[in-house]
Amino acid sequence: MSQGIAGKVAIIGVGTTKFGELFEQTYNDLVVEATFEAYDDAGVSNCDIEAAWLGCYLPTGWGYDGTGGPALAEALNLYPKPVSRVSNYCTTGMEAVRNAALAVASGLYDCVLAVGAEKMREVPPRGSLVAQHVEKLHPLFGKGRTAPGSFAILATRYFEEFGAGKEDLAEVAVKNHYHGSLNPKAHFRKEITKEQVLNAPPVTEPLGLYDCCPTTDGAAAIILCRADLAEKHFGKKDYVLIDGMGLSCANGYINTQFDPRFDFLGFEATREASRQAYEQAGVTNPLVEIDVAEVHDCFTITEILNYEDLGFVKKGEGPSFVKSGASKLGGELPVNTSGGLKSCGHPIGATGARVVANLTDQLLSRCGKRQVKGAKRALGHTLGGPGSVSSVFVMSKN
């Protein structure tokens, strides 16, 4: 690796819509709302944006969704600028930000826009991601696999290997619903109890209803610029810097569960993506050096594995980490203070961008009741496919 990203790219504005079942809003509405909130935050307008990236995972079939760059340009009147759509399973939103950041770091653009948006509720919840798995993909290989199934299958092995159980998963759900109750933009804003989690109907054993994130609409937008222009040109005294960005494809989309090298105890993609990001950011002890984190809790088991794959704790110690309160607001390393995917929901293309936006808010001390005091360094993590691709950002306050 020649040079890192550190010191090259700044985030000067963010915006997010409310996340939820937004039946009154089209995909275009979500994009406009998030983007203009970000423009206001950054003090910029369409004119300042030289290029844009759209992160959208499941386009077509549901109205205005973004299959390509023009879908974003159309919503925002960005003509005739360079606009691309990117997609990388559940890391898609972060991938939009990553590509935008790479473009700025290359020197080609001074100020760019990254938007993650997903409209999942123009169809019934089963009509979106479940139908994808049941009715599409390969006609034979892996038929019967679902998104929760791809993660629950690790829970089975993990429980056997480390003596963990559903009670450990429940801790994650309770924590994240508590955090979500403090986030006005979360999909779910009610606290839940451990009993509710354990008594919930099964989805994919051992995951029950409250171990799974909901089906949600939402969008988030990020304005990035050259770090040396953040104050000089855009007049920002306080902003966020990207210290490291990692991306790793470590398993196949179809082949993961067939791969004899896969131990089903964690994800190589997360380990490698975080290794890249930590190296660029100069992080050697994340538990100590990271003040706040947003990790991919599509399912409760995933958050536990993430603690270990991201190097907060050793393999097998994930349950203790959450049980001790270390990952709760007020703990040693608060994780998913936004409520995570559990409470915010997971509009697939939007999540990675929301993560970057939420962490920016933490670093700029704008989180009110959810604020991690004195947060200077943040980590964002997304994980996609059956755990085959992961993206990790390390960000800090200027």
Add this chain to the structure above:
Amino acid sequence: MAGIISVGAYVPFHRLEGATVREVWGAGSPKVSRPMAGFDEDSISMGVEALINAGSWGCINVDALYFASTSAPYTEKSSAAVVAAAADLPEEIFSADLGGSLRAGTSALRAAIDAVTAGSAKRAAVVAAEMRPARAGSPDELSLCDGAAALILGVGEEVAAEIGAIYSWTEEFIDRWRLPGEDHVSAGDAKFIQDFGYVRQTAATVEGLLKKTGATREDIGRVLVYAPDARTHAAISQKLGFPKAAYPEIPLVARLGDAGTAAPFLVLVEALQAAKPGEHILVAGHGSGGDAILLRATDNIAEIRGNRGVAWCTEQARPISSYGKFLRSRNLVANEELHIFSSPSILWKESRQTMRLIAGKCRNCGTIQFPRQRLCTNCNAQDEWDEFKLSRVGKVYTFVHDHLPPSPDGYITMATVDMEGGGRLYGQMTDFDKDSVKIGLEVEVTFRLLHKGEGYYNYYWKFRPAP
């Protein structure tokens, strides 16, 4: 001399019990426990299992395959070809789909015997398989039995039962019938069809064979006839006048039910696996006349006793938990309609992997990969692999019970299985008790109907707990 080299049978493990039916309809003998194909089984999948049980796991070396069924999944596309692929037969074979009559099984057997005798085939596989049309609430649901049996024929020293003689005759006669698209079997006057159909015709078939060979009743150790029910079997037996010992103590039709075209094969497999060297066996198929075949067990007859047959399948039997499961499995109630993507070109080009479970083994580092990759995931060697057939058995590495995808059972169990000898498979489990699934469970693969994407039948392999 032409004869039977090997036999195998498959009778579904699921049992629809008389007591279960009685609870719903108020009628049904508690003594009845009849084999019922599960929602992921059909004549093709059962035929495959029977053929593998007769042959082996791995390439079965025959040059002809006859597939007989009145309930083949396709009316206009070869079911035999599907069976040939899944049982891993060579491609250069003669294959035929026979149907249209409950006699199709013995018709196929006769054709196979003739082919092998004439030398137009060295070895022939004959498979008879039925998924009987049982209408809910009718007596048929407890009297009709699903199942399949396979015979491998050849000539020479390895023959376990020599073919002595065959006699056939044909007489137009309406006893039972079914039209295309109908979901039930119709029958003529019960007394007439018993006395003038099954009894008179079977007697004529058997007499014809005895006359042709000059054999007497005392020469025949076992007499196996087709009958739609126990009472008709008794009437036929009485008319035939063989010594009591020549008839099965309790005929298969009384124990399991009427298996249609597969019935003569199932009773024959059962009889051959119990036969002693030198014993003469007579088996008759029925349908507008009949075929009778006389066989003699050779000194090799003991070789086939270990194969999975009727007795082995009966040991695996488990009653279904409710009448509802029967309705669901047979699509007799609303099941969620799915529109699953499939593609004839994908199925064709990946057929050696998906139908024959042949993985790729890297020539450079020995890594076994399934699904196959052009580039070895271990050493990056490109297009440097040999075919490697996966084992039939393996151990569960991890699994989930998933309630999300639609399924007649309300959940699908997916398992990642490490196959014996190398390679790893991931797929659905079937025919199992939920509580018995654990890491380390030994399983074997079984060929099943996966779905009906694009309107045709998509087959694949599932895991079943190893017996």
